[in-house]
Amino acid sequence: MKKLSYIAAAFLFTGMLSAQQIDLNAMPKPGATPTINIAKPKTFTLPNGLQVMVVENNKLPRVSANLSMDRPPIYEGEKAGVNSLMADQIGKGTKTISKDDFNKKVDYLGASVRFSSNGAFANSLSKYFPQVLNLMADAIINPNFNAKEIQDDKERALESLKADEKNAQSIANRVNNALIYGKNTARGEFETEESIKKITLEDVQNNYKKYYAPDHAYLVIVGDVKFNEVKTLITKAFSGWKKSNTKFAAVTPVSNVAATEINVVDVPTAVQSIVNVGNVNTLKMTDANYFPAVIANYILGGGAEARLFMNLREKNGFTYGAYSDMSTNKYMPEFSANASVRNEVTDKAVKEFLTEINGISTVKPEELANAKAKMKGNFIMSLEKPETIARFALNQKVNNLPDDFYSNYLKSIDQVTEADVTKAVNATIFPKQSRIFVAGKAVDIADGLEKLGYPVKYYDKNANLSSKPSAKQLDANVTVSSIADKYIAAIGGKENLAKFNTLSSDATAKIQGMELAFKNIQGKGGKFFMDVSMAGNSMQKIAFDGSKGYMVAQGQKMDLPADMATKFAKKSEIFPELNFGKSADYKLSGIEKVNGEDVYVVKDNDTTYYYSVKTGLKVGEIQKQKMGAQEMEIPTYFSDYKDVNGVKLPYTIKQTMMGQEIEMKINSYSVNQAKDEDFK
Numbered sequence: 199m200k201k202l203s204y205i206a207a208a209f210l211f212t213g214m215l216s217a218q219q220i221d222l223n224a225m226p227k228p229g230a231t232p233t234i235n236i237a238k239p240k241t242f243t244l245p246n247g248l249q250v251m252v253v254e255n256n257k258l259p260r261v262s263a264n265l266s267m268d269r270p271p272i273y274e275g276e277k278a279g280v281n282s283l284m285a286d287q288i289g290k291g292t293k294t295i296s297k298d299d300f301n302k303k304v305d306y307l308g309a310s311v312r313f314s315s316n317g318a319f320a321n322s323l324s325k326y327f328p329q330v331l332n333l334m335a336d337a338i339i340n341p342n343f344n345a346k347e348i349q350d351d352k353e354r355a356l357e358s359l360k361a362d363e364k365n366a367q368s369i370a371n372r373v374n375n376a377l378i379y380g381k382n383t384a385r386g387e388f389e390t391e392e393s394i395k396k397i398t399l400e401d402v403q404n405n406y407k408k409y410y411a412p413d414h415a416y417l418v419i420v421g422d423v424k425f426n427e428v429k430t431l432i433t434k435a436f437s438g439w440k441k442s443n444t445k446f447a448a449v450t451p452v453s454n455v456a457a458t459e460i461n462v463v464d465v466p467t468a469v470q471s472i473v474n475v476g477n478v479n480t481l482k483m484t485d486a487n488y489f490p491a492v493i494a495n496y497i498l499g500g501g502a503e504a505r506l507f508m509n510l511r512e513k514n515g516f517t518y519g520a521y522s523d524m525s526t527n528k529y530m531p532e533f534s535a536n537a538s539v540r541n542e543v544t545d546k547a548v549k550e551f552l553t554e555i556n557g558i559s560t561v562k563p564e565e566l567a568n569a570k571a572k573m574k575g576n577f578i579m580s581l582e583k584p585e586t587i588a589r590f591a592l593n594q595k596v597n598n599l600p601d602d603f604y605s606n607y608l609k610s611i612d613q614v615t616e617a618d619v620t621k622a623v624n625a626t627i628f629p630k631q632s633r634i635f636v637a638g639k640a641v642d643i644a645d646g647l648e649k650l651g652y653p654v655k656y657y658d659k660n661a662n663l664s665s666k667p668s669a670k671q672l673d674a675n676v677t678v679s680s681i682a683d684k685y686i687a688a689i690g691g692k693e694n695l696a697k698f699n700t701l702s703s704d705a706t707a708k709i710q711g712m713e714l715a716f717k718n719i720q721g722k723g724g725k726f727f728m729d730v731s732m733a734g735n736s737m738q739k740i741a742f743d744g745s746k747g748y749m750v751a752q753g754q755k756m757d758l759p760a761d762m763a764t765k766f767a768k769k770s771e772i773f774p775e776l777n778f779g780k781s782a783d784y785k786l787s788g789i790e791k792v793n794g795e796d797v798y799v800v801k802d803n804d805t806t807y808y809y810s811v812k813t814g815l816k817v818g819e820i821q822k823q824k825m826g827a828q829e830m831e832i833p834t835y836f837s838d839y840k841d842v843n844g845v846k847l848p849y850t851i852k853q854t855m856m857g858q859e860i861e862m863k864i865n866s867y868s869v870n871q872a873k874d875e876d877f878k
Contacts, residue, residue, distance in 0.1 A: 202853065205382060205764050207433070213597050217243070220271045220685065223450060223862035225232045227652075229670065230255050230576065232608070233582070234578070234604070234605055234607065234608055235605070236366040236441065236581070236587065236590065236604050236605050236693065237255065238253075238601075239251035239252055239253045239418070239587075239591040240252045240253075240254075240425045240539075242429055242434075242674065243411065243833060243844070244436060244437060245413075245437070245587050246412040246413065246437065246439055246441045247412050247413030247414070247415075247441050247546070248275075248412035248413075248415055248417055248435070248436055248439065249415070249416045249417070249595065250415055250416075250417045250418075250419070250432055250742065251416065251417070251418045251419070251430070251588075251591045251592070252278070252418075252419045252420075252423065252425050252428055252429070253419070253420040253421075253584075253587045253588065254421075254422075254423060255420055255421050255422065255587065256422050256427060257422075258323065258421070258422065258584075258586070259322055259323055259324045259325070259422050260322070260324060260421050260422060260689060261321070261322060261323075261327040261329060261420070261421030262320065262418050262419070262420050262421055262584055262585060262588065263319070263330075263334060263417065264317070264318075264319050264417070264418045264420075264585070264588045264592070264594075264735045265317040265318040265319070265323075265334075265338070265415060265416070265417050265418075266316060266317040266415065266418070266487070266592055267315075267316045267317050267409070267410070267414055267415050268293075268414050268415070268595075268596050269409065269414045269446055269854075270384065270446050270447075270448070270449050270529050270729055271385050271445075271449065271530075271531070272384055272394070272409055273383060273384035273387065273447075273530060274297075274384075274387065275403055276392075276396060277390045277393055277394060277396050277397050278387050278388060278390065278393040279389035279397060280401045280405050281315045281398055281403060281405055281409065282313065282315055282349060282355070282389070283351050283352065283355065283394075283402055284343075284405045284406050284409075284410065285313060285314050285315035285401045286351045286411075287341055287342075287343050287347060287348065287351070287402060288313040288337055288338065288341050288406075288410075289311065289312075289313040289318075289337045289343070290341075290344050290347055290748055291342045292336045292337055292340040292341060293340040293341075293342050293698035294336060294340060295336065297438070299652065300333065300337065301784055302498060304330070304333060305322075307321035307322055307329060307330055308322065308323060308326070308873075309323075309326060309330045309333075309775050310322070311330065311334055311337070311338065313338075315410075315582060315767065318334055318337075318338060319331075319333045320336070323422065323424035323668075324421060327421075327423065328431055331431055331432070331435055332429055332431075332435050332441070334435075335435035335436050335439075338410070338436075338439065339436070339438050339439045341406065343399060343403055344399070345399045345407070346645045348398075348399055348402055349360060349396070349718065350392055352397060352508060352512070353396070355389070355394050356394055356395075357451050359389065359390070359394070359651060360392055361671070361859060363659065364467055364793065364854075364859070365859070366465045366467075366468040366470065366637045366638065367471050367636050367637075369463060369465055369539075369659050370472040370474065370660070371634065372461065372493060372636035372659075373419055373461075373463045373635075373637065373659065373660075373661045374461075374554075374633075374635045374637075375388070375632065376388060377635065377657070377661060378452065378476075378478065378532070379450070379452050379530075380450060380452070383449075383450040383662075384449060384450070385449060385450070385452075385529070385530060387438070390660075390746070391407075394821075395620070396461045396655055397406075398858075401526065407442060407812065408442050408444045409444065410746060411439070411441055411442035411444065412436065412439045412440075412441055412448075413441035413442060413443065413444075414444070416592055416595055416596070417432065417436070418588040418591050418592050419588075420431075420584040420585065420587050420588045420591075421744070422758040424868050429460060431803070440732035441690045441715075448528055452478055452634070453478070454628055454631040454632075455480055455631055455632075455633050456627070456631065457630065457631065457653075458632045458633075458634065458652050459634065459652055459653045459654070459655060460548070460630060460634040460650070460652050460653065460654045460655070460668075461596055461633060461634065461635045461636070461648065461654075461657075462569065462636050462637075462638070462640055462643070462644065462654060462655070462656050462657065463635075463636075463637045463654050463657045463658065463659060463661075464638075464640035464656065464657075464658065464659075464664070464665075464667045465637050465638055465639060465640075465659070466639055466640075466641075466790055466791040466792065467610045467639075467792055467793065467833065468541070468637065468638045468834075469540075469541065469639075469820050469854075470539060470540060470638070470685045471538070471539050471540075471541055471544040471547075471636050471637065471638030471639070471643055472536070472538055472540065472635075472637040472638065472653050473536060473538070473539055473544065473547055473548060473634070473635070473636050474534055474634075474635040474636075475533070475534070475535045475536055475548070475551045475552065475555060475633075475634050476532055476533050476534030476535065476536075476632065476633060476635075477532065477533055477627065477628045477632055477633065478530075478532045479531055479532060479533060479625070479626045479627075479628075481531050481625075482526060482531070482597065483526050483593070483597045483599055483603075483624050484597065484598060484599060484600075486620035486625065486785065487618075487621065487625050488526065488622075489610045489611055489613075489614050489618075490562045490614045490618035490619045490621065490622035490623075491524050491622040491623070491626045492524055492573075493566065493570065493573065493611070493614050493619060493624075494524075494559075494561065494567050494619045494622055494626075494627070495522050495524035495533070496554070496560055496569045496572070496573060496621050497558065497561055497566070497569050497619075498522045498535070498558045499520065499522025499523070500521070500536050500569070500573075500818045501521075502823055503568070503572075504520075504521070504535070504536060505521075505554045505557075505558070506520035506521060506522060506551070507519060507521070507554075508555050510537055510547060510550055510551075510556055514543070514546070514547075515552065516537070516540065516543045516546065516547045516550070516660045516832070517537040517538055517540075517547065518538070518553075519537065520535070520536070520537035521535070521536060521537070522536070523535075523536075524626065524842065526597075528596065528597060533626055533627050534602055535551055535554075535555060536736075536807065537551075541614050541638060541639055541642045541643055541757075542642070542754060544636060544638060544642075544643040544646060544647065545643065545646030545649065546648050548634055548647065548650060549650060551634075552616060552634075553630070555627060555629050555632070556629045557629065558623055558744060559615055559619075559620045559621065559623040559624060559627075560616075561619050562730045562737050563616065564861065566615075566616060566619065566803055567797050570611050570612065573611055574608050574611055574612075577607055577608065577611075577867075578608075580851065586632055590604045602734060605680045612705040612808050615742070616852065618658055620864055627788065631824050632783040633732065639790075639791065640666070640667040641667050641669045641788075642655065644656075644666055644667070644763055647794045647819070654666075662708075664804075665709070666746050669788045669790070670788065670789035670790075672788060672789060676786070676798065677786060677804050678778050678779070678785070678800055678857065679778060679796045679802060681778070681786070681809050681814075682775040682779060682800075683758075683774075683777035684777050684809070685774070685809050685813035685814050685815065685816055686775055686776070687814065688814035688815050688841075688846070689814060689815065689839070689845050689846040689847070690841075690844050690845035692776070692845070692847055693846060694844040695772075695776065696847050697771050697773050697843070697844075697869075697870075698773070698845065698869055698870070699722055699870050700718075700719060700720065700725075700772075700845075700869070700870055700872035701720045701721075701722040701772050701847075701867065701868075701869060702717070702718065702719045702721070702862050702867065702868045702870065702871055702872055703718045703719075703862060703864050703867050703868075704717055704718075704864070704865045704866050705717075705718070705851070705862040705864045705865060706862070706863055706865060707860050707861060707862040707863070708861075711749070712732060713732070714730055714731070714732050714737075715730070715731045715732070716728065716729070716730055717729040717860060719841055719872045719877065721744075721772070721872060721877060722770065722772060723744040723767075723770055724742060724744055724766040724767040724768065724770055725742060725743060725744050725766075726740065726741070726742045726747075726766050727740070727741045727872075727876055727877050728740045728741075731787075736750075737751070737752075738750065738751040739823055739877055740758070740867070741758075741768075741877055741878065742758060742766040742877065743765060743877040743878055744767065744875070744877070745767070746758065746763065747761075747762075747766065747877075749765055765804065769866070772805075775816075778800070783801075783802040783803055784801070784802050785800070785802070786798070786799070786803050787800065787802055789801035789811065790808070792808045792817055792818055792835075793817065793818075793835065794810040794814070794818035795810055795811075796810075796812070797810055797817055797818075798811060799810055804818065804821060804822045805822070806819060806820040806821055807819045813837075815839060815846070816836055817836060817837070818833060818835040818836060819830065819833075819852075820834070832850070832853065832854075833853065833854050834849035834851060834853045835851070835852045835853075836850070837850045837852075838850040842867045842869065843869045847864075847867055848864070849862070849863065849864040850863060851864070852860070863871075
């Protein structure tokens with residue numbers, strides 16, 4: 199069955215329209231460095247150890263409260279995930295107010311209140327702030343932990359873990375951390391199905407008492423308040439919060455690899471490789487190398503003008519974006535450079551990463567000047583946001599920064615020289631001790647990576663050493679035609695498929711909390727129509743009548759690009775398998791694993807098809823799409839086949855775009871009901 203990726207096509211068009219609005223004007227010459235005056239917080243400490251900082255800012259009638267825990271990562275062991283589950287419970291009602299009433303009060307006050315394992319945040323109009331602060335404090339001090347809510351959260355966590363099993367980015371984050379820090383340490387452990395299931399109500403309560411406590415917490419208030427008044431409010435609201443006196447173990451020491459190596463975790467369903475090149479270091483915000491190192495990172499991978507972006511995207515077209523980060527987290531300082539790249543260029547991308555990382559110790563005068571100007575501009579603009587002042591106040595406490603650190607921030611940037619950058623890079627970025635981590639489809643990328651000349655180690659999704667994955671051998675009797683014949687027989691036979699002149703479907707899906715409706719019509723000769731709507735309002739359309747077509751998005755209409763029209767016209771059958779034996783474009787690639795199942799892989803110029811070895815049904819396909827000069831691959835998976843007019847069709851369609859999985863549920867199919875004007 200032909201399934202043009204209609205979500206992909208819709209997003210493609212939106213991206214094309216957005217791309218036309220990018221401002222490519224040259225950056226203006228920087229002016230003189232201005233003098234910065236940053237408000238100093240007034241501070242006090244409650245008897246329970248809670249340290250409070252207040253920044254009075256009366257420009258707007260709003261107040262924010264930011265609570266942060268300053269503690270090292272917690273090792274949870276066989277119950278990894280308990281800290282997250284604990285945090286999920288906070289804010290779901292208290293001992294004095296139900297969850298529904300709590301949420302209604304927050305909404306009524308037009309406020310925002312959020313909680314995490316490392317703190318909380320609240321924001322509201324200043325006239326409502328006393329009430330909002332009391333709600334926040336009540337949730338923190340009097341959480342209403344109960345077994346049912348915890349069980350519900352455990353089930354959601356388990357569902358999330360299942361979804362992550364197919365997500366290359368999630369697998370990459372988990373395994374890379376485990377390899378860097380050790381999977382049996384606080385910084386490297388990860389949640390599993392087994393660890394989540396073991397967590398009890400008592401575990402959550404104990405975690406709260408030990409780790410969610412005021413004696414390692416900071417509360418920063420910024421906004422339209424008066425110090426004496428807010429001090430009284432906070433003292434009354436938080437004085438009942440009991441300290442824990444918890445003594446934290448030092449983090450487990452970690453070192454870089456002795457020599458650069460490549461670590462590969464196999465993600466058989468990945469259509470792109472997640473590449474990360476990095477190392478740990480000891481950089482602190484108080485170090486002399488701090489500003490030079492941050493500037494070096496900005497030049498290397500700080501944005502669309504940085505070296506990595508210009509090389510991997512603009513020059514080579516390997517990715518949509520390549521970036522780097524110089525983290526000064528006091529518990530996890532590290533350098534990393536990363537991108538998602540197409541499978542077939544993974545080895546080339548790694549080579550270019552190393553070229554740029556090796557070269558960043560030397561910067562050009564104009565690069566340094568541009569980086570300084572951009573960083574100073576970003577800093578000045580950030581001062582307009584009250585949360586920036588809160589972050590500064592918190593950073594000064596947590597990182598023991600001098601009182602004039604931020605007032606001298608622009609001067610510190612100005613003073614950095616090319617020699618300073620070289621010195622800082624040599625102290626923080628170690629190309630000869632880099633861990634090159636790749637999460638991707640190993641059977642496609644392994645040989646190319648091994649030719650780069652570095653040791654290559656293979657790991658499974660749980661960070662265990664494994665052997666190099668290899669493709670399964672095909673039976674000599676298996677051909678493209680035999681696979682197509684088996685699929686056609688499995689869904690109903692050639693005679694029944696031939697009766698389909700048009701096929702229409704209505705589907706729904708939720709994307710970021712919004713419910714979208716999809717109307718899709720396919721016809722022989724490549725005819726196609728798609729309409730994406732929300733609440734009855736059309737958002738995007740694509741139509742092709744067999745010779746020409748158009749696209750509509752955000753009220754703008756344009757002719758269908760020639761390459762897309764050609765692609766539609768080429769798919770002359772509703773079920774492309776009917777053409778498999780007639781065209782030399784279709785090639786048998788081998789046997790792979792998709793969602794744990796052996797599948798035959800058939801490819802043409804722009805689509806890869808997956809057919810179950812066992813049942814013959816099509817379980818998925820990957821389509822190549824172009825957005826400008828960039829190419830992306832959109833995976834789609836089919837399941838829940840049911841009979842429609844003698845032919846089995848999928849009622850669940852899952853698609854992954856930019857790391858987000860979208861599940862479409864087919865509400866109904868109709869056969870031979872569409873007319874020619876439906877494609878106009």
